[in-house]
Amino acid sequence: MIRLERAGVRFGARWILKDLDLVVNEGTCLAVLGPNGRGKTTLIRTILGMQRLQEGRRTAPTLIGYVPQAGNAPPHYRVLDMVVMGRAKELGVFGAPAAADYAAAKAALAAVGLCAIAERSFSVLSGGERQLVLVARALATGATTIVLDEPSSALDLANQSRLLAIIRNLAENPAYTIVFSTHHPQHALHVADDVLLLMEGCVLRGPADLVMTEKNLRELYGVDVRRIPLPGGGDALVPLLERPPTPNGQPLVQGTTVNGFDNAAAPCRRDEGSP
Amino acid sequence: MRKIGASNDAPAVAHQRNVAGDSQPDSGTVPLVARVSTTRTETLRRLVYAILSVALVAAMLVGICAGQYPIAPDRVLAVLAGWHGETASAAMDERIVTLLRGPRILLVAICGAGLALAGAAMQGVFRNPLAAPELLGVSSGAAFGGAVAILVGYSGAMLVGGAFTAGLLSLATVGSISNIGGRSDTTSVILTGVIVGAFFSALVSAAQLLADPHNSLPAIVFWLMGSFATTTWYKVALGTAPILLGSSLLWLMRFRMNVLSLGDEDARTLGIPVERDRWLIFLATALIVAATVSVAGIIGWVGIVVPHAARMLVGHDHRHLLPASALLGAAYLCVVDTLARSATSTEIPLGVLTAVIGAPFVAALLRKRQRLEETMS
Numbered sequence: 001m002i003r004l005e006r007a008g009v010r011f012g013a014r015w016i017l018k019d020l021d022l023v024v025n026e027g028t029c030l031a032v033l034g035p036n037g038r039g040k041t042t043l044i045r046t047i048l049g050m051q052r053l054q055e056g057r058r059t060a061p062t063l064i065g066y067v068p069q070a071g072n073a074p075p076h077y078r079v080l081d082m083v084v085m086g087r088a089k090e091l092g093v094f095g096a097p098a099a100a101d102y103a104a105a106k107a108a109l110a111a112v113g114l115c116a117i118a119e120r121s122f123s124v125l126s127g128g129e130r131q132l133v134l135v136a137r138a139l140a141t142g143a144t145t146i147v148l149d150e151p152s153s154a155l156d157l158a159n160q161s162r163l164l165a166i167i168r169n170l171a172e173n174p175a176y177t178i179v180f181s182t183h184h185p186q187h188a189l190h191v192a193d194d195v196l197l198l199m200e201g202c203v204l205r206g207p208a209d210l211v212m213t214e215k216n217l218r219e220l221y222g223v224d225v226r227r228i229p230l231p232g233g234g235d236a237l238v239p240l241l242e243r244p245p246t247p248n249g250q251p252l253v254q255g256t257t258v259n260g261f262d263n264a265a266a267p268c269r270r271d272e273g274s275p
Numbered sequence: 276m277r278k279i280g281a282s283n284d285a286p287a288v289a290h291q292r293n294v295a296g297d298s299q300p301d302s303g304t305v306p307l308v309a310r311v312s313t314t315r316t317e318t319l320r321r322l323v324y325a326i327l328s329v330a331l332v333a334a335m336l337v338g339i340c341a342g343q344y345p346i347a348p349d350r351v352l353a354v355l356a357g358w359h360g361e362t363a364s365a366a367m368d369e370r371i372v373t374l375l376r377g378p379r380i381l382l383v384a385i386c387g388a389g390l391a392l393a394g395a396a397m398q399g400v401f402r403n404p405l406a407a408p409e410l411l412g413v414s415s416g417a418a419f420g421g422a423v424a425i426l427v428g429y430s431g432a433m434l435v436g437g438a439f440t441a442g443l444l445s446l447a448t449v450g451s452i453s454n455i456g457g458r459s460d461t462t463s464v465i466l467t468g469v470i471v472g473a474f475f476s477a478l479v480s481a482a483q484l485l486a487d488p489h490n491s492l493p494a495i496v497f498w499l500m501g502s503f504a505t506t507t508w509y510k511v512a513l514g515t516a517p518i519l520l521g522s523s524l525l526w527l528m529r530f531r532m533n534v535l536s537l538g539d540e541d542a543r544t545l546g547i548p549v550e551r552d553r554w555l556i557f558l559a560t561a562l563i564v565a566a567t568v569s570v571a572g573i574i575g576w577v578g579i580v581v582p583h584a585a586r587m588l589v590g591h592d593h594r595h596l597l598p599a600s601a602l603l604g605a606a607y608l609c610v611v612d613t614l615a616r617s618a619t620s621t622e623i624p625l626g627v628l629t630a631v632i633g634a635p636f637v638a639a640l641l642r643k644r645q646r647l648e649e650t651m652s
Contacts, residue, residue: 088530094528
């Protein structure tokens with residue numbers, strides 16, 4: 001379980017987090033959403049214990065599996081060796097991985113479906129594969145609390161789908177507690193049990209289905225988002241993006257669609273009354 | 276004003292670029308053993324170790340044979356095997372092998388291995404291919420300690436002890452200055468190392484200024500340029516203990532070095548105490564560097580050149596890089612020392628030769644990397 005009590009983080013005179021109470025119970029998958037600069041990364045770092053609190057207190061497991069954004073990882077090692085580094089804490093300062101550690105690393109790779117590339121160099125992997133390798137490394141730590149920092153931000157649609165399925169699969173296991181930050185409301189709705197919206201001046205926490213309303217998302221991002229029921233069940237969250245104004249009122253790019261929906265057919269409310 | 280769909284297109288474009296960049300194998304850093312199928316990797320790695328071991332033995336043997344007074348290899352082997360000759364020249368050979376070249380080449384090999392190990396460790400910890408063991412200011416500190424010892428008329432154990440103590444003191448100084456609030460990031464360690472190194476270099480100059488121009492000044496200057504000319508078994512014993520201790524510590528931490536080379540944040544999130552582990556590695560490096568400087572003066576570039584070459588052979592994993600660096604470093608310094616003794620009638624200071632060979636090597640390496648980056652961008 002992760003617990004933050006009246007947590008406050010300040011950069012200079014500006015409070016990024018203030019009086020934040022957060023409890024993530026065992027077995028919960030929590031998505032953190034908010035615009036740039038609202039404190040998503042600060043919150044993730046706070047949960048990990050890497051951000052010192054100016055106020056309040058943090059209670060969290062000593063071992064947390066962390067999945068950073070893949071761009072930061074150095075590419076020199078074999079995939080299996082990258083994953084087995086998740087065992088570092090278990091092995092102690094003078095330890096080197098043994099057969100059991102490699103078995104754990106291979107099991108973690110199997111969990112993300114990457115057994116086939118275990119022997120390849122990390123440097124030849126695509127961005128999506130790298131991200132999945134880092135998920136495997138977090139699993140190899142043996143931690144049951146997994147924290148992911150914008151895991152899907154640099155991935156194409158196929159890899160986003162693959163990654164979300166893996167997160168959802170983990171979330172189905174009641175032993176795992178998962179926290180991830182994302183810029184995609186759809187991902188949060190699709191995967192998370194609970195969401196935390198970092199609104200201006202306050203946070204909104206609750207079940208994804210109830211909290212991810214059009215009104216809340218508009219307030220969060222300042223952009224209209226439509227929640228449209230899908231035929232097969234579930235909802236789609238569709239941001240209605242701004243259109244560039246033209247002298248004759250026609251869009252500059254004809255036939256442009258957003259997330260599969262015809263943008264031109266759904267005029268943006270924010271455009272109303274604008275010159 | 277944004278265009279329609281701009282926010283949706285941007286990640287996709289960034290990803291494409293990322294994939295295009297990622298899928299290019301970095302042929303400049305792909306080690307020899309990784310270019311073949313992975314099933315043969317281990318065999319090839321063992322072959323590399325075997326070749327390096329043979330090269331080291333050969334380099335040591337040639338080192339004992341060659342010199343101003345050449346000794347035939349069979350005579351050297353006979354002496355090493357304990358067979359005593361009866362002629363005067365055989366007795367002479369025996370004395371040269373057992374009292375002069377034997378201890379010297381052994382110390383050269385140990386120092387070469389130690390410096391290469393220390394360099395590989397530093398480059399891993401700092402995540403910088405140009406990091407060298409000298410970066411911590413330890414060699415300048417040890418140089419100052421040694422210079423002062425010579426200045427006040429000490430030699431032998433006192434000189435070695437003075438240099439060694441001053442080297443470790445300079446590491447302690449770097450540690451106390453760079454540590455703020457219980458943490459010291461790599462940048463502040465590098466900057467502090469440079470500052471402390473510069474400070475002690477100035478003090479070395481001051482010691483030279485004060486030295487007697489006929490006796491102690493030439494002694495200080497020659498000692499600083501690096502040489503194994505004055506090696507005795509006593510010095511071998513004095514220098515070997517800290518080098519073996521430091522090297523053992525580095526070898527034990529070979530897997531930790533891999534984790535540290537991921538960067539501070541990543542390593543910390545994997546649950547390891549980054550600062551403590553890094554300082555353990557610095558301490559091991561300081562033991563090696565201070566011991567080397569105290570027995571042989573400043574020998575630069577070995578810690579940069581050798582790990583680079585070893586990385587090309589066995590890759591970046593410190594579990595393979597450390598043994599390969601140690602073997603290659605020992606062989607390399609044996610060859611350079613033999614050249615220093617045999618190339619001219621007077622001995623060339625070792626530090627001069629390692630720099631003359633090392634600087635162009637690293638320059639060529641830099642240019643190769645730059646060309647590679649240009650072709651990839």
